[in-house]
Amino acid sequence: MIKAKNVWKIYGRGEAKTIALKNVNVEIKEGEFVMIMGPSGCGKSTLLNILGLLDIPTKGEVYYKGRKTSSMSENERAVFRRKISGFIFQQFHLIKTLTALENVELPMMLDEKDKIYRKKRAKKLLEMVGLGDRLNHYPHQLSGGQQQRVAIARALANNPKIIFADEPTGNLDSKSGLIVMNILKELNEKGITIVMVTHDQELTKYASKIIKLKDGEVVEVIEKAKNSSHT
Amino acid sequence: MKIDDTITFAFKNIKQKKTQSLLTIVGIVIGVLAMVSLISLGYGVQNYIHEEMMKMGSNKITILPMKQFGVPPSHLFTKKDVKVVERVKGVDAIMYGWFGSCEIEYNGEKKLVSYFYATPSKLREVYKDSGYDIEKGRWLEDNDKYACVIGYGTAHNLFDREIKVGDVVKIKDKKFRVVGILKEVGNQQDDNSIILNIDIGEKLFGNKDKYNIIVVTVKEGEDIDKVAEDIKEALKKSLGDEDFSVLTAEQLAERISSILGVITIFVVGVAAISLLVGAIGISNTMHMSILERRRDIGILKALGAETTDILAIFVIESGFLGLFGGIIGLVLGIVMAKGVEILAHKMGYLMVNAWISWELIVGILIFSFLVGVISGYFPARSGAKLNPIETLRGE
Numbered sequence: 001m002i003k004a005k006n007v008w009k010i011y012g013r014g015e016a017k018t019i020a021l022k023n024v025n026v027e028i029k030e031g032e033f034v035m036i037m038g039p040s041g042c043g044k045s046t047l048l049n050i051l052g053l054l055d056i057p058t059k060g061e062v063y064y065k066g067r068k069t070s071s072m073s074e075n076e077r078a079v080f081r082r083k084i085s086g087f088i089f090q091q092f093h094l095i096k097t098l099t100a101l102e103n104v105e106l107p108m109m110l111d112e113k114d115k116i117y118r119k120k121r122a123k124k125l126l127e128m129v130g131l132g133d134r135l136n137h138y139p140h141q142l143s144g145g146q147q148q149r150v151a152i153a154r155a156l157a158n159n160p161k162i163i164f165a166d167e168p169t170g171n172l173d174s175k176s177g178l179i180v181m182n183i184l185k186e187l188n189e190k191g192i193t194i195v196m197v198t199h200d201q202e203l204t205k206y207a208s209k210i211i212k213l214k215d216g217e218v219v220e221v222i223e224k225a226k227n228s229s230h231t
Numbered sequence: 232m233k234i235d236d237t238i239t240f241a242f243k244n245i246k247q248k249k250t251q252s253l254l255t256i257v258g259i260v261i262g263v264l265a266m267v268s269l270i271s272l273g274y275g276v277q278n279y280i281h282e283e284m285m286k287m288g289s290n291k292i293t294i295l296p297m298k299q300f301g302v303p304p305s306h307l308f309t310k311k312d313v314k315v316v317e318r319v320k321g322v323d324a325i326m327y328g329w330f331g332s333c334e335i336e337y338n339g340e341k342k343l344v345s346y347f348y349a350t351p352s353k354l355r356e357v358y359k360d361s362g363y364d365i366e367k368g369r370w371l372e373d374n375d376k377y378a379c380v381i382g383y384g385t386a387h388n389l390f391d392r393e394i395k396v397g398d399v400v401k402i403k404d405k406k407f408r409v410v411g412i413l414k415e416v417g418n419q420q421d422d423n424s425i426i427l428n429i430d431i432g433e434k435l436f437g438n439k440d441k442y443n444i445i446v447v448t449v450k451e452g453e454d455i456d457k458v459a460e461d462i463k464e465a466l467k468k469s470l471g472d473e474d475f476s477v478l479t480a481e482q483l484a485e486r487i488s489s490i491l492g493v494i495t496i497f498v499v500g501v502a503a504i505s506l507l508v509g510a511i512g513i514s515n516t517m518h519m520s521i522l523e524r525r526r527d528i529g530i531l532k533a534l535g536a537e538t539t540d541i542l543a544i545f546v547i548e549s550g551f552l553g554l555f556g557g558i559i560g561l562v563l564g565i566v567m568a569k570g571v572e573i574l575a576h577k578m579g580y581l582m583v584n585a586w587i588s589w590e591l592i593v594g595i596l597i598f599s600f601l602v603g604v605i606s607g608y609f610p611a612r613s614g615a616k617l618n619p620i621e622t623l624r625g626e
Contacts, residue, residue, distance in 0.1 A: 054533055055620050075537050082535020093530045093623060097247045107534045109236045154534070 086155025145176025258509025263560025348432025384422030417581025529622030553603020
């Protein structure tokens with residue numbers, strides 16, 4: 001589905017040059033639950049952003065369904081981000097001036113979906129993540145776990161094929177983290193591909209594939225049979 | 232993103248930072264307020280003058296001994312020039328005299344007024360049905376000597392004690408009995424006036440056989456512009472130069488209007504500068520607000536917003552800030568212009584009028600919206616170009 005070929009990411013120039021990714025080759029297949037792991041600063045998030053077309057590699061190529069993404073225009077990448085993928089962040093990144101419902105509506109708004117449909121679907125998604133009674137709450141009125149569930153509902157708004165999650169449990173207590181992981185697992189079982197960055201060894205049990213990074217290089221790729229995950 | 236959603240989104244931002252939005256638009260409010268009140272009053276005065284000029288006499292031609300207003304006359308008219316003008320075909324009644332300013336004394340107080348002297352019968356003939364009506368008393372007669380007619384302002388406003396018909400005022404220590412008071416005209420120059428008989432005037436001010444104004448009426452059915460042209464030709468021949476002006480009421484109105492027009496443009500220019508300051512204020516606020524909302528921009532981009540969506544959100548936001556400022560400024564400006572009008576009318580300046588029209592209102596609103604849009608555009612563009620990764624990193 002998504003393939004990174006000889007991807008490099010280099011920040012800065014000359015003395016200040018830092019290499020975030022060094023000749024990375026990975027492939028995400030449809031239906032996988034991929035975890036990108038490694039110590040902090042190893043380029044996990046950079047790789048996730050590049051795979052999610054939020055960032056551009058310095059060298060190399062990312063293919064989506066065989067198509068070169070480097071030839072995509074800025075707008076085509078935006079279309080990919082709102083129609084094909086959904087993003088979840090460690091810091092939740094909800095819009096503070098909008099209610100939970102409006103936050104979930106936002107991607108559909110950007111996709112010019114009909115108002116009535118938008119409201120109905122946003123409500124359904126929030127009910128699905130267990131926040132049916134928090135529709136009109138603002139982010140600051142919600143706990144971290146609840147905010148992250150709003151963010152998940154938002155990521156699902158336009159029926160994405162793939163979800164990119166950057167340490168989604170990183171800011172949550174273990175109980176909230178468990179709820180979030182279970183939702184992601186359910187989504188994966190429904191056929192949505194999930195690519196997640198984490199440094200939490202505990203969570204590897206959810207993954208079907210683990211990509212280990214160190215100093216910007218892929219050091220190990222572990223593929224598990226899907227049904228072998230035990231939860 | 233659809234336009235109605237973009238507007239809703241932009242409105243949420245404005246509402247969220249009410250105080251900041253309010254402070255931002257103060258600049259626009261002041262600029263628009265100044266512009267609306269100045270334009271409205273400027274045009275109001277011009278319109279009034281034009282109307283009054285027309286009312287005063289569309290069949291009158293005024294002849295002045297100088298090429299332009301404000302320039303001292305190079306020579307004055309004499310009886311000979313009056314005869315020349317009188318003989319021009321189409322000229323009906325003719326009046327000649329002198330206007331200037333002098334001090335008059337009443338009840339121990341001395342005040343400056345504008346004086347005018349001419350032959351009373353000729354003055355009345357030229358100015359019949361022209362609004363120079365007597366409020367109290369009577370007009371001057373040709374055989375009146377130390378008698379005068381005074382303007383409304385001279386009688387009622389100028390002195391601590393009102394002057395009544397029959398009272399005595401002093402000019403250059405000579406006593407004049409007030410025989411009549413004129414109705415209110417609406418401008419200070421005409422209302423704070425005193426009118427004398429020509430014989431006594433010439434003696435008093437020492438301008439024997441010298442006149443600085445000639446006014447004629449044109450016979451019915453004659454082309455006023457043609458007559459004015461003929462007068463010009465005749466005077467040119469007799470005087471040997473062109474240092475005088477022959478003005479029809481229309482031309483006179485235009486001359487005054489054009490002078491006022493220049494003043495109006497000048498004051499509106501000053502107002503425009505304050506509007507520019509307001510625009511820079513909006514630009515600055517948008518810049519700050521975009522810096523504050525870098526994270527939001529990053530989120531929107533991650534969610535698949537296109538550059539134009541983000542640009543539109545911020546441009547509409549600043550456009551509405553401009554529009555709100557415009558609406559408030561417009562209302563305040565109209566209130567202020569009306570207030571000035573009422574105040575001026577109370578003080579006797581009937582010429583000060585607030586001119587408010589749909590063109591002005593719609594024009595100002597569109598203008599203020601555009602000021603907002605333009606001042607928001609550049610910060611918005613730099614915001615829309617932000618790299619989402621950088622804006623989302625850390626917190």
